[in-house]
Amino acid sequence: NAGVMQNPRHLVRRRGQEARLRCSPMKGHSHVYWYRQLPEEGLKFMVYLQKENIIDESGMPKERFSAEFPKEGPSILRIQQVVRGDSAAYFCASSPQGPTDTQYFGPGTRLTVL
């Protein structure tokens, strides 16, 4: 059973460009969570999605950030008009049954904004 997959592993963008981060949950998992890790800090919750639904986006910046988890395909975290402060590692986690399950983390995407 493959683990949570994220791509790309590294992404470089110039200020003002768009960044699209992908997450494929573990097989059989329908709950996805995105976290952001700024340098020298712990992971911070951004958003929780189930298939086709955003359950909680309270940790996501109000502007420029969006997330989706379509019926088919991976979950996407999209950052529009990136700024240097968006440089961070973005982690995706998934769980099988619901929010009370243990979350399994992917390897993360390191976004660098030049």
Add this chain to the structure above:
Amino acid sequence: AQTVTQSQPEMSVQEAETVTLSCTYDTSESDYYLFWYKQPPSRQMILVIRQEAYKQQNATENRFSVNFQKAAKSFSLKISDSQLGDAAMYFCAYRSSTSGTYKYIFGTGTRLKVLA
């Protein structure tokens, strides 16, 4: 709001020795989960050990064990017979067990160096 504190930014241990990483947390809840995650240079977050607050017995996983002191809100990780591959960032995390809650709250991490 719950908080997790790791007061040791960095620790060193000699290979084959034992090291303890500290974690304290603050919560008003009585039931919750605590985790230790390992983040090696690859940045993959690897679950090391998990503890349910209602269990008095400390969790163990091979060379890894915890000292869970619920009253003191302390959750330390002990690594025995340290190996070079144990070198990594270690994060302590908290999650409420209240129905519908799912946010993991992470500490700032402890960087563990293993000396040959």
